[in-house]
Amino acid sequence: MNILVTGGNGQLGRSLSKISNKFPNHKFFFTDLPESDITKEETISEIVKKNDINAIINCAAYTAVDKAESEPDIARQVNVIGPRVLARICKKYDLKFIHISTDYVFDGESNVPLLETDSCDNPIGVYGQTKRDAEEMIALAGIDSVIIRTAWLYSEFGNNFLKTMLRLAQDRNEIGVIFDQIGSPTYAPDLACAIINILDLGIKNGCELYHYSNEGICSWYDFAKEIFDISNIDIEVKPLHTYEYLTPAKRPKYSVLDKSKIKALGIQVPYWKISLKTCLNELNKQ
Numbered sequence: 480m481n482i483l484v485t486g487g488n489g490q491l492g493r494s495l496s497k498i499s500n501k502f503p504n505h506k507f508f509f510t511d512l513p514e515s516d517i518t519k520e521e522t523i524s525e526i527v528k529k530n531d532i533n534a535i536i537n538c539a540a541y542t543a544v545d546k547a548e549s550e551p552d553i554a555r556q557v558n559v560i561g562p563r564v565l566a567r568i569c570k571k572y573d574l575k576f577i578h579i580s581t582d583y584v585f586d587g588e589s590n591v592p593l594l595e596t597d598s599c600d601n602p603i604g605v606y607g608q609t610k611r612d613a614e615e616m617i618a619l620a621g622i623d624s625v626i627i628r629t630a631w632l633y634s635e636f637g638n639n640f641l642k643t644m645l646r647l648a649q650d651r652n653e654i655g656v657i658f659d660q661i662g663s664p665t666y667a668p669d670l671a672c673a674i675i676n677i678l679d680l681g682i683k684n685g686c687e688l689y690h691y692s693n694e695g696i697c698s699w700y701d702f703a704k705e706i707f708d709i710s711n712i713d714i715e716v717k718p719l720h721t722y723e724y725l726t727p728a729k730r731p732k733y734s735v736l737d738k739s740k741i742k743a744l745g746i747q748v749p750y751w752k753i754s755l756k757t758c759l760n761e762l763n764k765q
């Protein structure tokens with residue numbers, strides 16, 4: 480298959496690039512701003528035609544959750560109009576479409592793992608609302624597509640919680656981290672493998688929705704502690720309540736995704752601490 484990956488310079492896009500050599504039966508075309516803006520239909524159509532593309536994996540997104548509160552129009556342009564353009568192209572050229580969504584489509588108030596069928600009537604903040612609107616649009620686009628919701632994405636690439644912790648630890652001996660928000664970290668290369676596995680299983684019969692994160696649950700505090708423990712970094716981690724670290728956008732209290740549906744396909748879901756070790760090993764090699 481010839482696969483177009485949009486947002487190819489982001490952390491998921493770069494993770495797909497990293498694992499692409501495990502899938503020699505596919506040819507990947509990685510694109511990103513400024514050359515290929517997903518909101519520009521003509522640009523993306525040209526790439527699709529020129530490279531005889533069979534599937535699009537949309538990793539492009541406006542992911543600045545806090546900034547989205549003051550830039551709702553820009554967030555909407557990238558997170559809703561962009562996927563709409565891609566969906567239209569998929570319909571026109573009969574392409575398979577894989578789109579990535581988020582735990583922020585939920586209200587964050589659950590206390591049991593979230594199912595694909597659970598209500599998304601009250602997404603968290605502007606970012607969550609734009610991602611939910613895109614999900615609804617794709618479901619109605621009349622194309623063969625898969626939407627994968629993920630959460631707490633990290634990797635050796637780009638900016639993420641793990642890299643922030645390692646950076647802050649360089650010049651501090653104490654750090655405060657929130658302990659009353661619960662979720663599951665997701666190592667982006669694990670998600671990247673799951674995406675290609677799903678594509679290989681075949682996408683047909685409209686739009687299918689799946690949840691994917693690593694296995695196990697933790698708080699941000701536990702995540703930070705584990706990062707420092709594995710890395711042998713001697714730093715005091717102080718537990719903070721959410722109200723002690725206020726941000727422009729609200730954060731989910733609980734965003735554990737139930738992965739039964741994707742696991743039933745035979746997709747691997749590694750335990751988060753194992754994948755964290757892999758990521759830290761990869762960072763040490765750099």
Ligand SMILES: NC(=O)c1ccc[n+]([C@@H]2O[C@H](COP(=O)([O-])OP(=O)(O)OC[C@H]3O[C@@H](n4cnc5c(N)ncnc54)[C@H](OP(=O)(O)O)[C@@H]3O)[C@@H](O)[C@H]2O)c1
Pocket residue numbers: 485486487488489490491492511512515516517518537538539540541542557561579580581582610629630631632633637638
């Ligand atoms: N990060 C998380 O914790 C998390 C959690 C749940 C779900 N997700 C979802 O997972 C997906 C991948 O996230 P990520 O962490 O890999 O995001 P990321 O690192 O922010 O990468 C997004 C990429 O998209 C590019 N982009 C932005 N606007 C674009 C446009 N109009 N046309 C083409 N490319 C554009 C960005 O370029 P610039 O950097 O130049 O803007 C960036 O390279 C997203 O759908 C996100 O919503 C992420």
